[in-house]
Amino acid sequence: MSDPRCQLYLVTPPSLRNPADFAESLRAALDAGPVAALQIRLKPADDDTLRRAVDLLRPIAQDRGVAVILNDRPDLAQQTGCDGVHLGQDDMPVAQARRILGRGFMIGATCHDSRHLAMEAGEAGADYIAFGAFFPTSTKATSHRPDPEILTIWRETMEIPSVAIGGVTVANAPVLIEAGADFLAVSAGVWTHPEGPAAAVEAFGRLMST
Ligand SMILES: Cc1ncc(COP(=O)(O)OP(=O)(O)O)c(N)n1
Numbered sequence: 001m002s003d004p005r006c007q008l009y010l011v012t013p014p015s016l017r018n019p020a021d022f023a024e025s026l027r028a029a030l031d032a033g034p035v036a037a038l039q040i041r042l043k044p045a046d047d048d049t050l051r052r053a054v055d056l057l058r059p060i061a062q063d064r065g066v067a068v069i070l071n072d073r074p075d076l077a078q079q080t081g082c083d084g085v086h087l088g089q090d091d092m093p094v095a096q097a098r099r100i101l102g103r104g105f106m107i108g109a110t111c112h113d114s115r116h117l118a119m120e121a122g123e124a125g126a127d128y129i130a131f132g133a134f135f136p137t138s139t140k141a142t143s144h145r146p147d148p149e150i151l152t153i154w155r156e157t158m159e160i161p162s163v164a165i166g167g168v169t170v171a172n173a174p175v176l177i178e179a180g181a182d183f184l185a186v187s188a189g190v191w192t193h194p195e196g197p198a199a200a201v202e203a204f205g206r207l208m209s210t
């Protein structure tokens with residue numbers, strides 16, 4: 001496959017009513033087109049629930065070459081064989097996580113609409129920074145709404161890849177791709193797509209390869 005200018009980063013729904021059914025949807029989605037990463041983001045979930053979810057979903061993703069990122073929990077991410085962790089501004093600081101996890105572990109950081117936060121995260125050792133929420137979403141209560149231009153400025157001035165998140169759908173993704181996002185992080189836009197997750201991943205794949 002030619003090097004796509006932007007890649008798909010899937011985020012699980014915030015809770016899994018039926019984990020076995022979700023695992024089936026995940027297989028179908030990952031087999032439908034290129035996906036770079038899967039973030040396991042389950043809120044709220046106790047440690048046992050998180051561990052069971054990682055044990056179920058991680059091999060499905062990793063067997064297909066998809067990196068598995070656990071949200072919020074560097075400790076569990078490392079213990080359960082994930083490839084990385086995503087940290088928010090209220091989670092463990094990136095520099096501390098980097099010291100604990102070492103260089104081989106992927107760390108992503110929420111930076112809302114702030115290039116200042118993104119530069120700080122980069123200096124602290126983040127592998128990617130995430131801007132959002134670009135569009136309204138019911139997946140998470142959000143209070144920041146960056147202009148897509150932040151992705152253009154970031155790409156032109158910084159080397160760390162950017163992830164664009166928040167209400168991203170097949171319909172509104174082109175503006176973020178055009179603006180220069182390296183990854184689009186998508187939850188509802190895939191899992192609740194009217195034609196199903198596999199059709200959504202196929203459609204994102206078409207957008208990202210043209
Ligand atoms: C890729 C990506 N970007 C942003 C977030 C949001 O993380 P955070 O601010 O920690 O909020 P919660 O996800 O914990 O509600 C994310 N998870 N992933």
Ligand SMILES: Cc1ncsc1CCOP(=O)(O)O
Pocket residue numbers: 011132133136137138139140142165166167168185186187188189
């Ligand atoms: C976790 C998160 N952080 C900012 S918006 C958001 C929700 C992403 O889910 P969706 O793609 O359904 O808007």
